Amino acid sequence: MKQSSIPESVRLAVHKFRKAHLSWIFLLCLLSVVTVWNFATGFVILLLRQLRFDSIDFIGFSLVGIPICLLVSATIASRRQISKQKALAVIDGHNKAGGLMLATSETGDISWVDRLSRQPEVPGLKARFGERIPALLFSILFLIAGIKIPLYDFSRDRDPGMDLKGLEEKVLMQIDTLEETDILTQEEAEELKETVEQIVKTADKNDPSKTFEAFDQLEEKIQKEGATSAQKTIKQLEELEKMKNLAEKLQSTDSSDSESLKSALSDLQNSFSSSEASRKMAVEKKNSIQKGLDSVSQDGNPSPEQVKKAAEELKSFIQQEAKRLSQAAQKLNQAKIIDRKTFDRLMREGKIRPIKNQQDMENNQGQLIMAPANDGGVGQSSGEAGEQNGPSGQSPLGKGATSRGPGTAPINYERKSSMHKVKFNDEKLPDPGSTSLEDSVAIGVGITSPELEAENASGNLLNQIESQDPGRSGGKSELILPRHRSTVKSYFNRKSP
Amino acid sequence: MNKKATLVTQDELGSIADKCHKILAELNKILVGRPQLHKMVLIGILSRGHILLEGLPGVGKTALIKILGELMNLEFSRVQFTPDLMPGDILGAHILQQDESGRREMTFQPGPIFTNILLADEINRASPKTQSALLEAMQEKSVTLMGKTRKLPDPFFVLASQNPIELEGTYPLPEAQLDRFLFKLEVKNADVATLKEIIFTRRHGNPPKPEFRVAKEELNLLFSVMDRIYLPGAVADYIARLVNASDPSSSSASSLVKQFVQYGASPRAAIAVAESARGVALLAGRPTVGFEDVREVVVSALNHRILLNYKARFEGISSADVLIDLLERVKETELGFEQEVELESSGG
Numbered sequence: 001m002k003q004s005s006i007p008e009s010v011r012l013a014v015h016k017f018r019k020a021h022l023s024w025i026f027l028l029c030l031l032s033v034v035t036v037w038n039f040a041t042g043f044v045i046l047l048l049r050q051l052r053f054d055s056i057d058f059i060g061f062s063l064v065g066i067p068i069c070l071l072v073s074a075t076i077a078s079r080r081q082i083s084k085q086k087a088l089a090v091i092d093g094h095n096k097a098g099g100l101m102l103a104t105s106e107t108g109d110i111s112w113v114d115r116l117s118r119q120p121e122v123p124g125l126k127a128r129f130g131e132r133i134p135a136l137l138f139s140i141l142f143l144i145a146g147i148k149i150p151l152y153d154f155s156r157d158r159d160p161g162m163d164l165k166g167l168e169e170k171v172l173m174q175i176d177t178l179e180e181t182d183i184l185t186q187e188e189a190e191e192l193k194e195t196v197e198q199i200v201k202t203a204d205k206n207d208p209s210k211t212f213e214a215f216d217q218l219e220e221k222i223q224k225e226g227a228t229s230a231q232k233t234i235k236q237l238e239e240l241e242k243m244k245n246l247a248e249k250l251q252s253t254d255s256s257d258s259e260s261l262k263s264a265l266s267d268l269q270n271s272f273s274s275s276e277a278s279r280k281m282a283v284e285k286k287n288s289i290q291k292g293l294d295s296v297s298q299d300g301n302p303s304p305e306q307v308k309k310a311a312e313e314l315k316s317f318i319q320q321e322a323k324r325l326s327q328a329a330q331k332l333n334q335a336k337i338i339d340r341k342t343f344d345r346l347m348r349e350g351k352i353r354p355i356k357n358q359q360d361m362e363n364n365q366g367q368l369i370m371a372p373a374n375d376g377g378v379g380q381s382s383g384e385a386g387e388q389n390g391p392s393g394q395s396p397l398g399k400g401a402t403s404r405g406p407g408t409a410p411i412n413y414e415r416k417s418s419m420h421k422v423k424f425n426d427e428k429l430p431d432p433g434s435t436s437l438e439d440s441v442a443i444g445v446g447i448t449s450p451e452l453e454a455e456n457a458s459g460n461l462l463n464q465i466e467s468q469d470p471g472r473s474g475g476k477s478e479l480i481l482p483r484h485r486s487t488v489k490s491y492f493n494r495k496s497p
Numbered sequence: 498m499n500k501k502a503t504l505v506t507q508d509e510l511g512s513i514a515d516k517c518h519k520i521l522a523e524l525n526k527i528l529v530g531r532p533q534l535h536k537m538v539l540i541g542i543l544s545r546g547h548i549l550l551e552g553l554p555g556v557g558k559t560a561l562i563k564i565l566g567e568l569m570n571l572e573f574s575r576v577q578f579t580p581d582l583m584p585g586d587i588l589g590a591h592i593l594q595q596d597e598s599g600r601r602e603m604t605f606q607p608g609p610i611f612t613n614i615l616l617a618d619e620i621n622r623a624s625p626k627t628q629s630a631l632l633e634a635m636q637e638k639s640v641t642l643m644g645k646t647r648k649l650p651d652p653f654f655v656l657a658s659q660n661p662i663e664l665e666g667t668y669p670l671p672e673a674q675l676d677r678f679l680f681k682l683e684v685k686n687a688d689v690a691t692l693k694e695i696i697f698t699r700r701h702g703n704p705p706k707p708e709f710r711v712a713k714e715e716l717n718l719l720f721s722v723m724d725r726i727y728l729p730g731a732v733a734d735y736i737a738r739l740v741n742a743s744d745p746s747s748s749s750a751s752s753l754v755k756q757f758v759q760y761g762a763s764p765r766a767a768i769a770v771a772e773s774a775r776g777v778a779l780l781a782g783r784p785t786v787g788f789e790d791v792r793e794v795v796v797s798a799l800n801h802r803i804l805l806n807y808k809a810r811f812e813g814i815s816s817a818d819v820l821i822d823l824l825e826r827v828k829e830t831e832l833g834f835e836q837e838v839e840l841e842s843s844g845g
Binding site: 025082085092097098100124 | 728729732787790837
């Protein structure tokens with residue numbers, strides 16, 4: 001197209017028209033490219049999420065495509081833009097120029113330029129979007145769905161998964177109890193809780209035994225701590241009992257007998273100083289009691305009132321301590337931390353006895369109180385458990401009585417092990433006839449019918465009777481004498497009754 | 498497109514266009530009532546093409562051609578085609594003649610075809626053999642007899658007529674011959690006002706004589722200017738797409754074409770459209786052919802060149818219907834991008 005021949009107004013009109021055309025083409029391209037990008041990105045996001053790459057910023061990932069789409073659309077649009085000649089033809093036809101614009105452009109003959117319109121009209125353009133807009137909207141929905149839609153766990157249908165919630169709660173409760181009763185420090189308790197969390201997180205649905213083993217080990221550790229604590233508690237209670245007896249003895253000692261009094265006081269002081277309870281006691285309280293006892297002992301002739309006061313103070317302390325220990329023991333018992341073995345032993349030794357209600361506990365503050373009368377509780381003795389569950393020992397209402405440790409846990413008969421799909425391989429059993437009977441003793445009786453051995457090359461029949469070799473198969477038939485053949489044959493061919 | 502071509506000057510074209518308008522005006526004055534028909538016939542003459550006129554008897558086909566011949570100062574011959582007409586009756590024959598010295602020899606006696614304008618009346622009544630005698634003449638502008646080719650006068654036009662109602666005993670023109678006609682124009686009946694004027698002014702049916710005649714030099718100039726009317730590339734592209742779209746096997750064919758057209762237009766049709774569009778441009782006083790010029794002549798130039806199938810006959814679809822639909826669907830300029838971007842106006 002010769003630029004110099006056509007008027008400027010026509011040239012501007014051509015430029016304007018091409019620009020409008022380019023814009024529409026660009027818009028159509030952009031719709032298509034963005035639609036494709038959205039579908040592709042949505043698919044990739046779904047794939048990444050299914051592969052558990054959740055740390056990727058999916059929104060940012062999809063927004064990266066905006067400049068790419070713009071660039072691609074611009075490139076395509078620039079290639080598909082209408083040519084100047086075609087644009088001129090459109091304007092020529094729209095303005096009814098009769099081909100004058102085209103001819104002037106093509107030939108360069110400007111003799112007819114004055115016949116051209118001074119301000120040629122630029123025709124408007126419109127685009128038919130067709131299915132592009134619905135496709136774009138659908139692609140946006142697809143992209144959003146790819147980011148937001150919850151993923152379906154395909155393994156759920158094959159394996160219902162492990163229900164660890166109850167187990168987890170139980171163990172965490174036990175850990176809290178140990179922390180409350182000062183058996184575990186805060187750091188130790190946190191560490192155990194993290195362990196629980198880790199076990200739950202790494203639980204493998206295909207191999208639940210590992211998870212349960214891990215929980216078993218953790219519970220064992222907790223029970224060990226509980227048992228150790230129980231032992232300590234028992235020891236403390238014994239000490240307290242002793243102190244209480246000494247205090248009573250001190251109270252009952254004749255105040256006129258200063259020697260006995262001093263002796264009793266001294267015993268009490270020693271007992272108090274060496275006790276575990278006094279070590280755990282707050283410094284102020286300990287000093288107060290110690291001071292009281294010391295003041296009494298230092299005094300050459302302590303008065304009955306002083307003695308009584310010291311003994312009462314100590315007894316009060318013993319009562320509070322016993323109460324505290326009982327409450328701690330109660331907590332441990334409620335948390336089912338103490339195992340049955342420990343409990344049974346303590347019961348046998350008379351260190352503990354079960355309580356049935358709160359009144360019982362209040363009435364027996366000086367004794368270690370353990371084991372409520374709960375159903376299936378660890379605090380029950382075997383005898384009581386039998387009474388609970390019935391004389392036959394069968395659990396009522398079909399509930400399984402087997403437990404995984406302290407307390408009871410329902411048996412899940414539907415839980416499948418990791419090997420539940422393993423099929424037995426068909427294996428051909430060895431031919432019993434060929435089994436080597438190393439331990440067998442030759443008794444000279446064959447288990448199969450004897451065979452007649454063929455003649456050898458020399459034509460002589462082998463009439464020897466060979467003894468059975470213990471190392472050989474028991475199925476080896478024996479040679480028999482010719483005169484016995486018919487008898488033997490009829491024996492083995494007889495019909496069994 | 499020819500980048501070295503120069504356009505016809507405004508003065509030159511102006512005088513020629515005035516002359517053409519004068520011819521038209523005279524024609525309209527003499528033969529009242531059908532200015533569009535007269536325009537198309539003049540365009541056909543200017544394009545140096547043959548024209549087929551279809552109309553009932555007495556509508557003025559012969560009068561039109563006769564007057565036109567007189568106006569254009571062209572020799573005119575009329576041949577009434579009958580079933581017993583022989584080729585020799587049209588082309589001429591060798592006859593035995595004796596000269597003054599008594600020597601006898603075969604002398605060629607030219608037939609009525611040796612003229613500028615041949616009016617072949619009721620051409621479909623003649624036998625195919627006679628019809629085919631016109632084939633060479635129409636295409637080659639020559640006649641071959643007894644091994645000797647004789648050129649026909651220049652310019653040479655065949656203006657044929659055919660009667661649409663008399664089908665019995667007629668021989669429809671073959672497609673090869675139909676394709677040689679530039680236009681097929683329908684000569685319709687006159688309206689009431691025209692009939693009234695005819696009654697008053699043509700008491701015996703003879704039209705008045707034209708008041709002027711175009712000189713031979715003017716005619717030659719007319720034709721030379723016609724040859725210099727410029728056809729832009731975009732317009733040629735439009736013509737090509739139109740003709741291509743008339744072929745049912747083409748990818749750009751419309752549903753109507755695919756459904757009702759058996760054979761589409763030939764390349765000769767494209768040439769015919771281009772040439773006749775030049776005539777339109779000349780009459781419009783433009784040195785170039787525009788898109789609207791093409792649209793004006795497409796129906797007349799292509800309606801006898803596309804062959805419809807039996808479905809079209811059953812459903813009453815005519816060639817003109819197909820071509821009008823074609824004009825609506827084929828855009829003057831392809832804007833690209835799968836036609837998803839289009840002009841807001843319906844014209845483009």
